Amino acid sequence: QSVLTQPPSASGTPGQRVTISCSGSSSNIGRNYVFWYQQLSGTAPKLLIHTNYQRPSGVPDRFSGSKSGTSASLVISGLRSEDEADYFCASWDDSLSSWMFGGGTKLTVL
């Protein structure tokens, strides 16, 4: 059981908008930044969002992040087939003194 809770799966058709949630607590998301990663099959994870909503250089603006209280969301707009991947949220947990990841959401593009 992960400290950060994500839905195990999500899906959408090309062009749609998909939202992936990440629920935590006051010791992690509630007081620390949230990060999102995309892991395509057979490759290393890639940083998609840092410090709650910032996109690294090269990440399309179709990807956006937000945080409210102890939850965060990743929104993918204009879904594309190449977005099919596993998505993970992460945040530092002050009580555990450790980085914690969500269990991951497998996104399927129908």
Add this chain to the structure above:
Amino acid sequence: QVQLRQWGAGLLKPSETLSLTCAVYGGSFTTYSWSWIRRFPGKGLEWIGEIVHTGSTTYNPSLKSRVTMSVDTSKSQFSLRLNSVTAADTALYYCARGGRWYTLGEFWGQGTLVTVSS
């Protein structure tokens, strides 16, 4: 452009010690912290710990008793040792730039599959 390249043994027997090394090319080695993260087969990610150029470390409390990280600043390399491995340690291991005070996972190594089997 920052690149991380990692290597180490991929097949271990229970009770043996996992040993991986990651070399950093490009960018500053001394400015950032450096982490090890693993992904379990079909499951999620787990942060193992981080190290900075001075050798100061922060470990995941759940692994602290078995983990040792070290650094060789002259070579811009850092290493992971995990002792007394079991089948539960079978995973893809990644090195990555960042940690508690720097964006975690801005750059990643290519990953090393470590399988523990008798």
